[in-house]
Amino acid sequence: MSSGVATSFVSTLIRGTSGIQVTPGAEKPAELLQLYDIENCPYCRLVREALTELDLDVLILPCPKNGERFRPELVELGGKAQFPYLIDPNTGAEMYESLDIIDYLFATYGNGDLPLKWKLGRLQTAGSMLASAPRMKQGMQANPGKEPEQLLELYSFESSPYARIVREKLCEMEIPYIVRNCGRTKLKEWLLPPVRNALNIIPESHLVNRRHLMHREGRVSIPFLYDPGQDVGMFESGDILAHLNRYYSD
Numbered sequence: 184m185s186s187g188v189a190t191s192f193v194s195t196l197i198r199g200t201s202g203i204q205v206t207p208g209a210e211k212p213a214e215l216l217q218l219y220d221i222e223n224c225p226y227c228r229l230v231r232e233a234l235t236e237l238d239l240d241v242l243i244l245p246c247p248k249n250g251e252r253f254r255p256e257l258v259e260l261g262g263k264a265q266f267p268y269l270i271d272p273n274t275g276a277e278m279y280e281s282l283d284i285i286d287y288l289f290a291t292y293g294n295g296d297l298p299l300k301w302k303l304g305r306l307q308t309a310g311s312m313l314a315s316a317p318r319m320k321q322g323m324q325a326n327p328g329k330e331p332e333q334l335l336e337l338y339s340f341e342s343s344p345y346a347r348i349v350r351e352k353l354c355e356m357e358i359p360y361i362v363r364n365c366g367r368t369k370l371k372e373w374l375l376p377p378v379r380n381a382l383n384i385i386p387e388s389h390l391v392n393r394r395h396l397m398h399r400e401g402r403v404s405i406p407f408l409y410d411p412g413q414d415v416g417m418f419e420s421g422d423i424l425a426h427l428n429r430y431y432s433d
């Protein structure tokens with residue numbers, strides 16, 4: 184395991200089951216939510232965890248330090264460079280403040296009550312700060328790449344250590360992308376894909392994105408990147424990073 188993946192695993196362990204386990208709400212937004220985001224920002228992580236837990240897809244607009252693609256846009260929209268910032272085109276809601284965004288998401292797209300862990304918002308913030316430490320400046324500083332003509336789609340769940348490495352790269356390159364959330368609802372999904380394959384276990388998820396991946400690719404492994412501009416899809420964080428470098432580095 185490379186040291187990059189190892190520290191990403193540490194961040195995952197620190198967050199326990201946050202950003203993995205899903206309880207989808209009854210209501211799904213018709214139009215994609217949008218999030219101005221910095222990958223290793225502890226506040227943004229909390230929002231992305233809630234999005235995974237509610238099984239909500241989102242358009243990520245990466246705003247690394249010194250970024251010039253989406254940061255100025257947000258200052259114009261909201262008045263300041265502070266992240267996260269959510270836009271919900273379905274309701275017209277727009278807001279800063281991670282805990283307010285999470286309250287909003289659960290109130291609008293959840294099953295009623297805010298789960299207890301999110302009622303302890305400040306505790307979650309402290310835990311998320313700890314989880315940011317192992318990744319230090321990864322996914323924080325801009326190193327812009329070319330913007331794809333069509334939006335990339337990343338099948339991901341927030342706490343996946345391999346998906347995190349891909350998201351960090353996309354953030355540094357200021358490449359916007361759609362997160363197709365693929366959290367877990369079944370115990371079998373906790374087995375790593377090679378173990379699952381060896382034991383011939385196929386966990387059949389009812390989540391749309393997992394089902395779509397299974398149908399399209401014959402297996403579910405996270406991350407999976409679909410690049411509609413090149414009409415290719417690929418598993419494996421290393422292959423995805425190589426693809427991004429090949430087609431989109433400046």
Ligand SMILES: N[C@@H](CCC(=O)N[C@@H](CS)C(=O)NCC(=O)O)C(=O)O
Pocket residue numbers: 221223224225226227248264265266267279280281282
């Ligand atoms: N209370 C805010 C704090 C947000 C915050 O401080 N975010 C930092 C990034 S971790 C930020 O926007 N920094 C300004 C910048 O990156 O330019 C929240 O929970 O959303």
